[in-house]
Amino acid sequence: MTTETDTLQPVVIRDQFQVYDLLERYMTNPLEIADLNLSYDGWPSLRIHLEGPAFDQTITPAMMKGFLQVQQSIYELYARHHYGAGDARRLSRKERQALEISVRVESGSSNFVVDFQGVLSEFMAKAVDKMTGKQLTLSVISLITAYFGHSAFTHHLDDLKHQRLIEMQAAQQKTQLAQMQFMTEQDKKHQQIMARLSAAHPEWHLDTAAEMRKPFYDTLMKGMATAETASFQGVAIAPEVAKTLLSTPREAAKVIRLDGEFRILQVDSSDPTQFKVKVQNQKNGEELEAIVQDDSLDQHNRTILQTAEWLRQPVSLKINARQLRGKYKDATILEVARVD
Secondary structure, three states: OOOHHHHOEEEEEOOHHHHHHHHHHHHHOHHHHOOEEEEEOOOOEEEEEEEOOOOOOOOOHHHHHHHHHHHHHHHHHHHHHHHOOOOHHHOOHHHHHHHOOOEEEEOOOEEEEEEOHHHHHHHHHOOOOOOOHHHHHHHHHHHHHHHHOHHHHHHHHHHHHHHHHHHOOOHHHHHHHHOOOOOOHHHHHHHHHHHHHHHHOHHHOHHHHHHHHHHHHHHHHHHHHOOOEEEEOOEEOOHHHHHHHHOOOOOOOEEEEOOEEEEEEEEEOOOOOOOEEEEEEOOOOOEEEEEEOOOOOOHHHHHHHHHHHHHOOEEEEEEEEEEEOOEEEEEEEEEEEEOO
């Protein structure tokens, strides 16, 4: 007995490049895809290779964190794809078990392999409203490719490169980074295909996958930065390049003024070389330690500070300080005045 499947043209997908070709064919002629009988051999899978003393058939904390992020992302993508919202709590225990990934560490150096065949099957097992069977299949393989594809990773590297170029100050460093090329013409073509698919089918949530992969890629890059050699889905990246892309310029502290009324919480005159006080801003409750500037404040003003502490009375202070990431450093009291 001949079935409908027997009459379809068999297509075996063995790598992500065949996926991009299939998606391009779909964008060109959607009806042509309906005549295909798709099967999979060795795809979808994730392959990461790291060499170095810390990667001898072991999983480092950074890599473990990355795989946990992958697992959570799969749950959230599944929830968004099938339930319309990326809340993984909607998944049943059975669904979670079916979507669990298994990380295989191969012999030799650390070759991490994740087979997504089970994930692919679970995604396609449940019907989605307004999707044909073929559309469901294409939406799922597009999601997986958008998250784990070769060009998805090179696109992330390119984004990091442009971000660092904006932040860098040294001309020589900027020149060196600008000369690094991560995306090939083929990668750019693949990303254009994904962009067209995302625009044509927002219900496939490809933009969500592209956003969710960033924390995983950044965590992966930290692991790559500590390896001697590293590659992701066949994309090799040198550790010094990974370090450069991950580095952020040191933030400079801002010099600010903190003038206002303060309550003196503590006076410390134990150090003969400096007079230190702990104060609290009466307006916002912020506390900080400050030293009294010796050459501008005489003993009379120090007495004002000590008296204000004893009587728990506010004083008017003019303070110079440096602010870095919301914290104050090197605060110095310039002027003191009683508050009537």
